[in-house]
Amino acid sequence: MDSISVPPLHEAYEMLLSKTRNSNGENGFDDDQVLVEEEIELPVINMNHLAESDEVRRQECKYAIAKASQEWGFFEIVKHGISNDVFSGLRVEQENIFKQPFEKKRKENKFFNFYRWGAPTATCIRQLSWSEAFHIPLTDILGSSGSNTFSSTIQQFATQVSILAKTLADILAEKMGHKSSFFQENCLLSSCYIRLNRYPPCPLNSEVHGLMPHTDSSFLTILHQDQVRGLQIVKDGKWVAVKPNPDALVIIIGDLFQAWSNEVYKSVEHRVVTNPKSERFSMAYFFCRLMIQ
Numbered sequence: 068m069d070s071i072s073v074p075p076l077h078e079a080y081e082m083l084l085s086k087t088r089n090s091n092g093e094n095g096f097d098d099d100q101v102l103v104e105e106e107i108e109l110p111v112i113n114m115n116h117l118a119e120s121d122e123v124r125r126q127e128c129k130y131a132i133a134k135a136s137q138e139w140g141f142f143e144i145v146k147h148g149i150s151n152d153v154f155s156g157l158r159v160e161q162e163n164i165f166k167q168p169f170e171k172k173r174k175e176n177k178f179f180n181f182y183r184w185g186a187p188t189a190t191c192i193r194q195l196s197w198s199e200a201f202h203i204p205l206t207d208i209l210g211s212s213g214s215n216t217f218s219s220t221i222q223q224f225a226t227q228v229s230i231l232a233k234t235l236a237d238i239l240a241e242k243m244g245h246k247s248s249f250f251q252e253n254c255l256l257s258s259c260y261i262r263l264n265r266y267p268p269c270p271l272n273s274e275v276h277g278l279m280p281h282t283d284s285s286f287l288t289i290l291h292q293d294q295v296r297g298l299q300i301v302k303d304g305k306w307v308a309v310k311p312n313p314d315a316l317v318i319i320i321g322d323l324f325q326a327w328s329n330e331v332y333k334s335v336e337h338r339v340v341t342n343p344k345s346e347r348f349s350m351a352y353f354f355c356r357l358m359i360q
């Protein structure tokens with residue numbers, strides 16, 4: 068990994084880390100587990116069943132989506148219709164933009180509305196995020212001319228993933244007794260965005276988070292993660308690691324869906340832990356607000 072592209076996380080956090088080391092003893096961390104042993108497999112839903120001619124199979128699939136959203140707030144979908152070529156193309160572009168020099172990323176936000184590195188507001192170790200991210204509004208993506216490979220690749224992904232998000236949201240709406248085209252009709256496209264994440268290897272301490280614990284504020288999030296482990300969720304009150312599945316996309320129910328469904332669907336806390344050796348990439352699509360909110 069070329070070091071010129073990596074944000075100065077070490078320097079930025081050195082003070083915070085040494086302060087904590089001094090006041091908390093040896094390594095500066097308390098007992099709350101960050102390293103977890105247990106690795107789970109999320110419920111896996113085959114989206115092909117939605118296209119079956121058999122109405123019973125279609126309904127079973129919708130039921131499984133609603134059940135996973137209630138009981139887990141997290142699940143995986145396979146046979147979702149977005150081809151591996153789209154993800155591998157986007158991955159190449161994602162690596163290219165992150166591998167630009169840090170100063171360039173920080174200063175030049177031509178296409179990207181927002182570049183974040185680290186955790187600018189962190190006041191303690193728990194709140195550190197050993198990562199960087201580009202936050203790209205859907206309107207910028209769909210409105211761009213698609214004239215370079217990055218914008219055409221991300222446009223292709225955004226178009227397909229938006230359809231998927233609406234399909235899932237509409238199934239969840241239907242199961243709550245709403246019209247089955249509710250989100251199709253009411254989603255505010257301009258509120259949706261894509262976030263590209265990079266987690267550089269963290270040589271410091273495995274208890275520094277790659278991304279600190281949070282819930283997503285979206286209706287739902289569609290996440291594509293690579294093969295490097297790191298994602299963890301809270302299940303039955305404890306942190307468990309999510310095993311990467313190369314064929315699946317991870318669906319995360321967000322705060323808006325939890326509120327809108329009167330807490331029927333669960334927005335679950337999750338985080339990313341760091342890896343001392345391997346860098347990790349992920350991309351997330353956030354399906355956000357309604358026109359009528």
Ligand SMILES: O=C(O)CCC(=O)C(=O)O
Nearest residue numbers: 262264292298339349351
């Ligand atoms: O990188 C990941 O696996 C999770 C990313 C995430 O939770 C987020 O961007 O909100």
Ligand SMILES: [Fe+2]
Nearest residue numbers: 281282283337
């Ligand atoms: Fe998240």
